[in-house]
Amino acid sequence: MTKPADVSVRAGDKVSSESHTLSELLEIQKAAFLRDGIPDAKTRIDRINRLGQMLLDNADEITAALDADFGTRPRELSIAADVAGCMIDLTHQRRHAAEWMKETNVSKVQGLLGFKQRLRHDPLGVVGIMGPWNFPLQLTIVPAGSAFAAGNRVLMRPSSITAKTTDVLARVAPDYFSIEEFAVVTSKHGGGADFAKLPVDHMFFTGSPEVGASVAAEAAKNLVPVTLELGGKNPAIVDVDADISAAATFLADARMVNGGQVCLCPDYVFVPESKVGEFTDKVIARWADNFPTILKNTQYTSTINDKNYERIVGLIDDAVDLGATKHQVIPAGEQLPDATARKIPPTLLTGVKAGMKIEEDEVFGPVLTVYPYRDQKEAIDKINSAGHPLTLYWVGDDNERLAYVADHTRSGSISGNDFALHLLSAGLPFGGVGRSGMGNYHGEFGFETFSHARAVTVSTMPIKFSELMSAPFTKSDTRLTDVQMKMWNVIQGRASRKSRK
Structure with a gap:
């Protein structure tokens, strides 16, 4: 009580x-x-x-x-x-x-x-x-x-x-x-x-x-x-017929929440191959509009400490040294990245390949990697090879292609066309799966x-289970056991035949 x-x-x-x-x-x-x-x-x-x-x-x-x-x-x-x-x-x-x-x-x-x-x-x-x-x-x-x-x-x-x-x-x-x-x-x-x-x-x-x-x-x-x-590297997939302007705006904004330092930020995005150039240009344009200044902009969240600042800059430099192309928003007159202010400019990477550190590490900063795809299965295979993310972003309609992605991947959640809306719902759990966590809350x-x-049982039945389960076992117990076996064989047989049909 x-x-x-x-x-x-x-x-x-x-x-x-x-x-x-x-x-x-x-x-x-x-x-x-x-x-x-x-x-x-x-x-x-x-x-x-x-x-x-x-x-x-x-x-x-x-x-x-x-x-x-x-x-x-x-x-x-x-x-x-x-x-x-x-x-x-x-x-x-x-x-x-x-x-x-x-x-x-x-x-x-x-x-x-x-x-x-x-x-x-x-x-x-x-x-x-x-x-x-x-x-x-x-x-x-x-x-x-x-x-x-x-x-x-x-x-x-x-x-x-x-x-x-x-x-x-x-x-x-x-x-x-x-x-x-x-x-x-x-x-x-x-x-x-x-x-x-x-x-x-x-x-x-x-x-x-x-x-x-x-x-x-x-x-x-x-x-x-x-x-x-x-955490985990959260992927995003832009559907083949999605509005590229809307996709770029959404993902550019989502990547920069808290300076990119959110376990739910999109980390990398798959874009239809023919639209990668347009998507890249529009992401950069969105960032340029949002951040006309960075270095002394109090609305631009700094990287939390020197260790993480150096780690993120190192991931960018490693990718570029190995052949990736970086696209950055650096306002006129500013020298970025800046170690004193711990501010890294919004960065989009293309041409990222296996062997680059950013392929494996969760960025947790203002960096978005873009991959082209011709077939949805390419994106799914890469997502499944990277470990189960905390969330998977989808940009497009609620259609059969989203259903296919959901059926063929695992993630803590799926977020369509907006950032982490399941956080606002009292009826949905928040949690990961596999490497992105165990258990949930909200x-x-x-x-x-x-x-x-905690189970509680109280019996007033005339038959005691303890008596049925302990010796000596009588002929009545044997008959009861045989009846149970016949009953379960009939039930199981019907279920198996129904399943085969």
Whole structure:
């Protein structure tokens, strides 16, 4: 039976997470979970409300911190993605938590015969959430809201790369939460590898496949289940009869969201061979219109740090050295790329071939590779050879060619004619497959990720299954066994004949 949480350290007492070690925080939350039991709907909704209020109350300071962490990052983007963007799913969780947590009667008819079957939706306990730097709130706060809806406590570790943003969260969180409910873990508690070793009840990680593999390995040592939201080189296919101007506009814009530093950005695009030149010209024209200046343009998001800046510039240079052609938008009077501002001009590459590093590495920056195709199967074969992406973009009508692509590829999602719209739907999951991740969240999918489906059966039947399954076995048991075998042979035979027809 659920009940309100008995929080001994009340929100507002300003107990900082940094006053405790990582292990102490986990023990505090585990003890509180066991002490209070499963929280009722009112408690869960209150926690989700406080999480949203924390974002809204501190939006200005959060966006300023994000701008400082990146170098330049538009306030409009930070609000849309890392503040207001979180509210969509938090609102959905708040509205439906009471409904989702209800015990389900699985079979009413069998219950009347004495075989009662119920399904509980129980919280796991303490959820650990590890976030990335590209959207340090969106990709931590949203899963935290799902974990609260499911009745859990949360230990949240945002990326140390966006340290200023993490510091703001760690400082304001005690105004809204007891550390028994929600604690922000900072670099003072250790690195991400230390967090991954925690014996929490579920570990949720968003980041690169390489780090995700390490997190999963550490979690496995404690038999901790994991949800991994990873990256991947997301392909796009422009259909043979698609409007090239519309395709170029959409993909040019989608590539430059957050300076290209989004796990859902298109990484490479297949264009009908006869239209590659037109597509390339229109992408460059769109970028030139969008970014008349870059170096001192506060709306042009900087590359997050020197390491990633050098990596992306290196990918471009390697491709050009090996024969690729680069098309860049560099405003008059500006020298780009610029290491001090960490700004790389929007770059389109053609003539990319096997052996170039950019063929294998996820760019995570303002670079789009274009491949020509004559037959759709060429694009499909190349996509399937590169590992399963987080999303696959389609530009064109909802037609039989899209259906063919969907049937012959695997990806976390398919996005047609716009950027990542499934993020806005409460009825769709967000997650990858294969190298791009395991598990999903958003809406009820998030609630289920952080819940345990717990079976409950109560029997008042006159026949006991335990008696039927244990010795001594009588002649009646033998006859019953023989009848079962005859029945199943008849049923299976009918099914097999139907299948053959």
